[in-house]
Amino acid sequence: MNITVLYVGSSLLAPLKSAEREINHAHRLNLRVATYNFGSPLNDREWLDVEQDLGEANVVFVIHVMDGENASRLVTALERFKDRHDAVVVINCMPELMRRTRMGRLDVNALAGKKERSKVGTLLRSAGSWIGSQARRGKSNRGHGQYLKLVDRLPGILKFVPTAGALTDAKHYLYLFCYFLQPTPANIQSMLLYSLVHYVHDKRLKKIRVAPPEQTPSVAIYHPAARSLFESFAAYRKWYQKRLEPKSTIGLLLMRPQVVSKTTRHYDALIRAIESEGLSVVPAIATLMDNREAVSKFFVEKGKKNVSQIVSLTGFSFVGGPAMNDSAAASEFLRELNLPYRSAVSLDTQTIEAWNESQTGLNPVQAGMQIAIPEIDGATEPFVYGGIPARGQEPVALDDRCTRLARRLRRWNTLQTASRDQIKLAIVLFCFPPNKGNIGTAADLDVFPGVFDVLKRLREEGYRVEVPHSAGELRERLLGGDSEQFGAAANVAYQMSVQEYRRLCPYVREVERDWGPAPGSINAFGGELLIQGLRLGNVFIGVQPTFGFEGDPMRLMMARSGSPHHGFMAFYTYLAKVLNADGVIHFGTHGALEFMPGKQIGLSGECWPDRLIDEMPNFYVYSVNNPSEGSIAKRRSYAELISYLTPPIENAGLYRELAGLKDLVMAYRQSTSETERARLYDSIEALRQEAHF
Numbered sequence: 001m002n003i004t005v006l007y008v009g010s011s012l013l014a015p016l017k018s019a020e021r022e023i024n025h026a027h028r029l030n031l032r033v034a035t036y037n038f039g040s041p042l043n044d045r046e047w048l049d050v051e052q053d054l055g056e057a058n059v060v061f062v063i064h065v066m067d068g069e070n071a072s073r074l075v076t077a078l079e080r081f082k083d084r085h086d087a088v089v090v091i092n093c094m095p096e097l098m099r100r101t102r103m104g105r106l107d108v109n110a111l112a113g114k115k116e117r118s119k120v121g122t123l124l125r126s127a128g129s130w131i132g133s134q135a136r137r138g139k140s141n142r143g144h145g146q147y148l149k150l151v152d153r154l155p156g157i158l159k160f161v162p163t164a165g166a167l168t169d170a171k172h173y174l175y176l177f178c179y180f181l182q183p184t185p186a187n188i189q190s191m192l193l194y195s196l197v198h199y200v201h202d203k204r205l206k207k208i209r210v211a212p213p214e215q216t217p218s219v220a221i222y223h224p225a226a227r228s229l230f231e232s233f234a235a236y237r238k239w240y241q242k243r244l245e246p247k248s249t250i251g252l253l254l255m256r257p258q259v260v261s262k263t264t265r266h267y268d269a270l271i272r273a274i275e276s277e278g279l280s281v282v283p284a285i286a287t288l289m290d291n292r293e294a295v296s297k298f299f300v301e302k303g304k305k306n307v308s309q310i311v312s313l314t315g316f317s318f319v320g321g322p323a324m325n326d327s328a329a330a331s332e333f334l335r336e337l338n339l340p341y342r343s344a345v346s347l348d349t350q351t352i353e354a355w356n357e358s359q360t361g362l363n364p365v366q367a368g369m370q371i372a373i374p375e376i377d378g379a380t381e382p383f384v385y386g387g388i389p390a391r392g393q394e395p396v397a398l399d400d401r402c403t404r405l406a407r408r409l410r411r412w413n414t415l416q417t418a419s420r421d422q423i424k425l426a427i428v429l430f431c432f433p434p435n436k437g438n439i440g441t442a443a444d445l446d447v448f449p450g451v452f453d454v455l456k457r458l459r460e461e462g463y464r465v466e467v468p469h470s471a472g473e474l475r476e477r478l479l480g481g482d483s484e485q486f487g488a489a490a491n492v493a494y495q496m497s498v499q500e501y502r503r504l505c506p507y508v509r510e511v512e513r514d515w516g517p518a519p520g521s522i523n524a525f526g527g528e529l530l531i532q533g534l535r536l537g538n539v540f541i542g543v544q545p546t547f548g549f550e551g552d553p554m555r556l557m558m559a560r561s562g563s564p565h566h567g568f569m570a571f572y573t574y575l576a577k578v579l580n581a582d583g584v585i586h587f588g589t590h591g592a593l594e595f596m597p598g599k600q601i602g603l604s605g606e607c608w609p610d611r612l613i614d615e616m617p618n619f620y621v622y623s624v625n626n627p628s629e630g631s632i633a634k635r636r637s638y639a640e641l642i643s644y645l646t647p648p649i650e651n652a653g654l655y656r657e658l659a660g661l662k663d664l665v666m667a668y669r670q671s672t673s674e675t676e677r678a679r680l681y682d683s684i685e686a687l688r689q690e691a692h693f
Contacts, residue, residue, distance in 0.1 A: 001200060003192055004034045004053045006074065007063040010348040010387075011183065011257040013037070014394035019189035027208060033192065037388075038070040039349025040365045047073065054081050059195045062090040062097055063180065068365075071097060087199035089173065091180055103199060106169035172198050178213040183261045187214050219294040222259045222283050224268040229259075229285070233298050233306060242280045244306065247417045249280040250409055251299040251307035251339075255314050256285045258395070266346055266386030267313065269397030273406035279413060282307055286314060288321040292333050305339060308416055309409060311381075312343045315370040318377040330377040340412065343379035344405060345370045345602060346395055347387025355387065361599030371601060371635060381408065381638050384602050400605060407615040408638070414582055415617060420462035426540045426581040426616075427451060429478075430591040432547070436479050436489050439543055442588020443623050444646040448475045450621070451541065451587060458539065466536040478534045478541060486525045490543045494531035494578065496570050501529055504577040505569055507611055515548070515565045522548055523567025530567070531574045540579055544591050545571050562597045564608055576614040584616045586639065589623040589630075594637040601635050609636045657691045 005016055013035055020033040034053035036042070042050065054060065054077050062078075065071050071094055078088060078100045090101045090108075101108040172194070179191035194210045196202075220229035221236040230236040237244050252274075254267055267283065274281050286294040291312065299307045312318065318330035318341075334341050347355050349365045362371065362384075371382045383405045386397045415423065429447060431439045440447040452471035459465050468474040481491025498518045502508050508518055519529045523545045533542035548565040563569075572593075575581045586593070598607025605611070620639035622630045625646050633639040654662055664687060668680040 001029055001031045001196060001202065002034065002053070002057045003031065003059045003061070003195070004036075004050075004057040005061040005063070006036050006038050006050070006065060007061070008037065008039045008065055008349070009255075009257065010037070010346070010395045011255065011261045011263050012063070012188070013388075014263045015183065015185045015188040015261045016192075017393050018185055019192050022189055023193060027193075027204065029196070029202075029204060031192075031196075037349065038065050038068075038074075040363045041069045050074075051077055051081075054078070055084060057081075057084070058086045058200045059192075060085055060088045061191075061195075062088070062093055062100070064091070065093045065097055067094055075100065086201075087195055089176055089195060091177060101173065103173055104169040106173065175213070182213055182216050183257050184214050184216060185262060186211065188261065216260050217285075218256075218287060219297055220285050221298055222254060222264070222267075222285050223281075224264065224271060233282070233301055236282065236298075240280070242275070244280050244282070246304070246306050247308050248278070248413060249282060249307045250274055250413075251295070251310045252281055252283040253291050253294060253310065253312040253314050254283055254285045256287055259285045263394040266395040266397045269399060270313070270344075270385055270402045270405065273399075273402040274409060276403075277406045277410040279406075279410060288314075288316065289319075290321070291318050292329075295333075295337070299339075300337070305337075307339065308413055309340045309342065310337075311409065312341070312374065312379065313346060313385075315343075315346060315348060317373050318379075325373050325376060327376045334378055341377070341379050342381040342383075342409075343370070343374035343377075345382055345384045347384065348395070350387070351390045352387040352396075352398070353390045355384070355602065356604060359599065360601070361604075362602035367601050375631070375634065380634065380640055381405070382602070382635055383408070383638065384604065404605070404615065408617070411582065411615050412617050418582070421464040421538070423463060423582045424538045424540070424580060425458070425463070425583050425585060426542055426575045426579060427454070427585045427587055428542050428544050428591065429587055430544050431489060432592070436483075439479060439490055440475065440588075443590070443626065445588045445621075445623065445644060447588050448472075450644075454585075454587075455536065455539065463539065464537045465539040468536075474534075474541075478543070481534070483532075486530055488523075488525070488530055488532055490532040491534055492525075492530045493533040493535055493540065493542070494574055495525075496529040496531060496574060496578070498527065498529070501566070501570050501573065505573045507563070507569065508566075511563045511566055511569055514563045518566045519570075520566040522546065522565050523570070529570040531571055540575075540581070542571065542575070544568075544586075544593070547592050564592075564596055564612065568592070569612070572612040572614070576616055581616055584613070584618050586618065586620045586633075586637075588621055589626055590620075590633065594633045594639070598636070603636060607636075613637050657687055661687045661691060661693075 005012065016033050016035050020031055023029055023031050034057070036050055060078070062074065065074065075096055082088070082102065085102070087103045088100055089103065090097050099109040176191055176194060179187040179194065190210050190213070193208060197205050197208050197210055217229055217231050220231050221233070222229055223236070226239060230239065252271070258264060258267070271281050271283055282298055284294040284298045291314065295310065299305065299310065317325040317327070318334070319326040345362070345366070347366065350363045355361065374382070383401065384398065385401045385405050386395050388395050429440045429451070430442065432441070449471040452468070452474050455465055455467045459467050468477060478490055483489065483491050486492050501518055512518060519527060523530045523532070531542065533540055545565070545567040548568065575584060593612055594609055596608035596612065598609055603610040618637055618639045620633050620637070620641050622633060622641045622643060623646060624643040630641050634641060661684065664680055664684045668677055668684060671677045671680060
């Protein structure tokens with residue numbers, strides 16, 4: 001017997017393979033379950049395998065497959081092999097695929113007109129295509145909580161569905177849907193068995209009795225050390241060994257199918273990494289459609305917040321799930337909640353190995369689903385922390401990335417909880433092309449007055465900062481100081497020895513392969529690396545070093561290989577390891593950090609922007625009229641953008657004697673008469689003197 005399962009996600013593979021083993025062990029059916037993750041396009045060779053398994057399948061399950069190349073090819077393949085299949089069960093897919101559902105006398109594509117068929121169609125539309133119907137409504141505010149009610153009530157509703165004609169098969173479909181809604185290992189095993197018992201003609205199946213669907217909570221709190229789920233925050237708080245102090249507690253949103261199906265190794269590792277940083281966690285499971293229910297139930301209690309940050313590990317919209325994005329509803333809810341919202345990435349539609357080897361990083365499906373859509377909801381920190389290995393059956397953690405993400409969350413928490421007079425901040429100014437005149441330049445922003453205003457605001461709000469008398473004095477102190485002594489463009493705030501650089505920076509050998517032995521020739525003097533900037537109390541104003549390829553900066557920007565030079569690396573090493581900055585503010589559009597070599601999206605520990613920003617929270621004052629490069633800053637340097645408006649500018653033109661001078665010069669250039677040119681020249685000279693040129 002053969003079952004083929006085509007799905008999107010990472011929660012089903014392990015329970016499907018486990019079900020195959022358990023069924024064969026208990027019932028000796030010689031069952032083979034072929035599984036394919038349709039999260040990303042398959043190549044022609046992979047499609048040959050899919051078509052071979054479809055051609056041999058007794059039962060086909062299609063789950064969560066929406067629009068795309070895979071869906072289009074699958075529609076054609078199902079039509080070609082329809083006479084071979086005993087049953088085709090399509091759940092939560094695009095309408096064209098939903099119509100391919102065929103089970104006994106139930107043929108969804110043929111439903112039309114007749115009373116019985118109308119009842120069947122209504123019944124199926126109310127359940128089997130729930131996600132699609134929510135998407136067609138366009139707004140999920142009205143459907144808030146309805147999906148949860150469906151999950152809880154459907155098994156009870158089925159008791160009242162009559163068994164007659166095509167309704168019998170519709171009822172079987174809904175039972176399969178019940179197993180799918182609660183994808184525990186036992187339910188997945190029962191789902192496969194139920195389809196075989198009712199639709200495959202084999203005498204070995206007649207004696208098998210399939211267990212009814214197990215029930216699990218729609219939303220709950222999960223913890224790897226607990227024996228069961230917690231259905232209330234009070235129960236979890238009583239069990240949790242650490243004190244759940246809201247200011248040091250992270251709220252995690254987990255995918256319900258992965259928790260229910262017990263494929264949680266990546267979640268478990270991240271939870272342990274966060275706890276090892278001294279933080280507490282509230283890991284809440286949420287439905288595919290809407291995270292608001294879990295957040296309202298577990299992260300807020302009687303109007304008081306139980307957590308300091310929310311980190312989504314679901315990979316979908318905050319409101320809308322895989323079928324839609326109701327960003328307006330998400331924005332309204334999150335704005336009222338007023339908590340930082342972050343979205344980390346588990347590799348569900350590509351393997352860890354494929355991501356590691358990819359120069360791009362995330363494939364288009366992952367980039368859209370797990371980066372772009374959460375960004376629309378307001379999420380930041382698109383940090384890859386786990387995924388499915390090529391030879392694995394369930395997601396696993398990337399331990400080093402979990403540790404890195406946990407430390408970044410702790411640093412963000414420090415900014416919320418530490419006394420402001422103890423917080424150290426670094427404000428980074430840009431300098432391109434490299435000379436004194438270009439320090440503190442940015443697109444459509446007057447940088448030094450802007451920084452001066454920020455310093456005053458910081459002092460007013462309790463940060464320990466020395467504020468110069470004026471923006472002009474700030475500029476003079478930064479550009480002056482001991483800069484001439486070192487032949488530098490700005491004041492030298494710190495001299496880093498090569499020995500210290502090697503001790504603090506683990507990437508020196510890689511930099512040396514591209515730039516030669518440290519300290520190199522850029523931002524170096526007397527065998528030491530120069531950190532240019534100005535220390536003003538607990539605020540450091542630094543000058544970001546140049547690209548290094550000033551005649552050809554594109555040579556390094558977004559390059560596939562190469563590294564920043566020693567001076568650039570030493571600057572960010574100083575911020576992270578010597579200054580120990582609690583946060584970095586990149587001031588103005590824009591610098592070079594986010595354009596350093598590495599993956600385009602979904603960075604790894606091998607990517608230079610990831611290495612440079614380290615674990616420091618990154619704020620970026622960015623022009624609102626440049627969203628494309630702002631997105632690069634968010635994705636490649638984990639920046640929180642603070643937008644500034646472009647100034648209202650109008651072409652001033654020339655006036656009075658300058659306009660007359662322009663006309664005379666143009667006439668002089670165009671004249672071919674030497675006599676006229678001499679007369680015009682005299683007039684130009686006279687007007688030049690009058691205009692003091």
